[in-house]
Amino acid sequence: MNSVVKNQSTDTDSNGPFRVMVVDDSAIIRGFLCRYLSEDPNINVVTTANNGVVALRQLAHHDIEVVVLDIEMPEMDGMTALPKMIDMKPDLQIVMASTLTRKNAEVSLRALQRGAVDYVPKPETARSVNANIDFRRELVEKVKAWASRRRTKLGQGQPIAVSPGGAAARQQPTFSRPLQPSANGFVSASRPVAAVRSVPGKADAATPSSIGAIKPAALDAGPITLRKGSLRKPKILLVGASTGGPQALMRFFEGFKKAPTVPILITQHMPATFTAILADHLRQATGWPAFEGKDGMEVIAGQIYVAPGGRHMEVASVDAKLVIKLTDNPPENFCRPAVDPLLRSAGAIFGERILAVILTGMGHDGLRGAREITKGGATLLAQDEASSVVWGMPGAVAGAGLCTEILPISEIGAATEKRLQGGMA
Numbered sequence: 175m176n177s178v179v180k181n182q183s184t185d186t187d188s189n190g191p192f193r194v195m196v197v198d199d200s201a202i203i204r205g206f207l208c209r210y211l212s213e214d215p216n217i218n219v220v221t222t223a224n225n226g227v228v229a230l231r232q233l234a235h236h237d238i239e240v241v242v243l244d245i246e247m248p249e250m251d252g253m254t255a256l257p258k259m260i261d262m263k264p265d266l267q268i269v270m271a272s273t274l275t276r277k278n279a280e281v282s283l284r285a286l287q288r289g290a291v292d293y294v295p296k297p298e299t300a301r302s303v304n305a306n307i308d309f310r311r312e313l314v315e316k317v318k319a320w321a322s323r324r325r326t327k328l329g330q331g332q333p334i335a336v337s338p339g340g341a342a343a344r345q346q347p348t349f350s351r352p353l354q355p356s357a358n359g360f361v362s363a364s365r366p367v368a369a370v371r372s373v374p375g376k377a378d379a380a381t382p383s384s385i386g387a388i389k390p391a392a393l394d395a396g397p398i399t400l401r402k403g404s405l406r407k408p409k410i411l412l413v414g415a416s417t418g419g420p421q422a423l424m425r426f427f428e429g430f431k432k433a434p435t436v437p438i439l440i441t442q443h444m445p446a447t448f449t450a451i452l453a454d455h456l457r458q459a460t461g462w463p464a465f466e467g468k469d470g471m472e473v474i475a476g477q478i479y480v481a482p483g484g485r486h487m488e489v490a491s492v493d494a495k496l497v498i499k500l501t502d503n504p505p506e507n508f509c510r511p512a513v514d515p516l517l518r519s520a521g522a523i524f525g526e527r528i529l530a531v532i533l534t535g536m537g538h539d540g541l542r543g544a545r546e547i548t549k550g551g552a553t554l555l556a557q558d559e560a561s562s563v564v565w566g567m568p569g570a571v572a573g574a575g576l577c578t579e580i581l582p583i584s585e586i587g588a589a590t591e592k593r594l595q596g597g598m599a
Contacts, residue, residue: 189331191218192321193237197229197252198222198244198271203296207242207271210310216318216333226255233262239321242294242313245272245281253281253288260289265328267291267320271313279451286420287455291320295445315536319417319564403553403578407596408529410436410489412520414513416443416535418563420452422583426533427460429587434462434594436529437473437496439481439489439520441513443535446483453480469500481511488519496523507539513567517543526551529593531586534562538570548576553593555579555586 194217198204204222211217220236223229225247233241241259245252252270259266270285270293272278282293294313297306322332411434415422419442442452450466456478457464464478465471467487473479473496481487486506488499499519506512513532517540520528528547532540534557544554554577556568561582572580581589 189334191216191333192318192325193218193220193239194317194321195220195229195232195236195238195241196222197224197226197241197247197255199224199247200244203244207313210313211242211317214314214318217314217321226250226252226258229255230258230262233259233266238263238266239324240267240269240317242269242271242317243290245270245278245285253285256285256288256290265324267324269294269313269316269320271296273297276447276451279447280454283420283448283451283455287424291421292316292418293448295448316417319536323563398572398577398580399575400577400579401548401575403593404526404551406526406551408436408553408594409527410520410524410529411438411590411594412516412528412530413438413440413533414442414516414530414535414540414567415440415533416509416537416539416564416567418534419443420455422533422557422563423452423456424459425583426531426587426590427456429585429589430460430591431588432591433460433476434591435475436594437475438478439467439473439487439498439516440478441481441487441511441516443509443511443539444483449480449483453478456480467498467500469498471498472496473498481516484510486511486515488515489523490519491523507537507542509537509539513540514543517547521547521550521552524552526553528552529590530554531590532556532568532571533583533586534564535567536564537566540567541570541574544571544576545574553578555581555590555593557586558582 194211196204196207196211196219198207201224204224208219208222211219220238221232223232227250229241243252243255256268259268268290270282270290272282272293273296285293294309294316297309325332413423423440423442442449444452453464453466460478462476462478464480466482467479471479473489479487479498482500485500486503488501490497490499501515503515506514517530530544530547530552532544532554548554554571556572556577558580559565559569561584562568571577579589
């Protein structure tokens with residue numbers, strides 16, 4: 175029914191591997207998930223459970239940092255167990271795992287509103303779970319990202335990696351296998367990169383990165399500099415996000431006191447099905463019209479458009495109207511949808527009348543597009559390091575000196591609204 179996958183000697187070691195529990199009613203799926211997680215030296219799958227009742231019992235006996243929680247289970251399902259787990263352990267990081275159906279996508283995003291931190295869309299069969307490398311990478315790296323963020327908030331150390339010779343070395347906020355997005359918003363390993371620093375005065379300089387900023391090698395490691403934004407009133411708002419993005423988007427829009435007078439286009443790294451549900455949730459949260467983008471759809475001021483999973487979203491001018499253009503072009507920055515195509519297409523139409531915002535996310539999607547639009551005079555804001563789950567995407571544009579402001583998620587929405595009302599120096 176449940177099993178301890180790794181030695182429990184590190185169960186309460188704050189500098190040991192991240193401590194994880196896997197909850198799924200399928201023994202086969204549990205086995206796959208445990209194997210994928212346990213292959214990473216920074217993760218210790220302490221125990222497993224086959225339903226919510228057993229999971230709560232295990233949580234009472236083990237110091238767990240992250241739970242991978244299935245939705246549909248007998249006796250007690252994931253949505254029932256979720257608030258009980260949070261009541262028992264308020265700093266617990268819960269990642270929902272569900273198959274890619276509209277119902278489960280809706281449940282997963284609703285779980286984020288009830289305390290879960292993230293989700294992973296499971297392939298529908300045990301065979302496809304075992305064969306899907308993107309799912310494996312997303313699962314592992316999201317678990318690491320949220321566990322690392324938890325330790326940072328609690329002032330605890332990151333895992334100490336043990337070398338083949340037996341020597342231990344404390345891991346820096348960047349992991350030994352840094353994170354990059356893959357074709358459908360998931361993550362994969364790449365070469366080591368340096369961390370990007372946050373802007374003094376905009377974030378606590380003593381706060382380490384929540385998982386280590388992902389910094390392209392082309393960026394210098396010097397201090398971050400800010401650039402002046404456009405003085406002209408923006409005509410369009412573009413937003414890019416990845417890991418931690420759904421919650422960040424909700425916080426972002428909370429900063430608006432009234433509906434904007436420009437269209438808002440969002441590229442969030444998500445699979446198909448989830449993006450339509452995200453648009454629904456944004457509509458409910460803001461009260462503004464929000465849609466998953468469709469090819470040829472007219473773009474109207476005051477409305478939100480979310481790039482559909484699996485396709486790039488761009489804007490085009492057709493018969494004096496602004497419309498959405500969807501493409502199946504190859505992934506960019508290993509992503510589809512990617513932020514760069516959206517930024518580039520808008521830059522060709524709006525120039526300095528663009529206001530763009532880059533929120534939390536792995537990798538550096540949005541960097542190339544941000545370079546292009548800022549050359550044309552556009553204004554760019556980025557979420558700061560301390561409030562980001564992963565300071566990869568915002569850290570990349572910040573480190574490149576492309577930003578006018580770098581702000582915590584609690585402030586960036588209000589700052590965006592202020593700029594939409596008129597240009598600022």
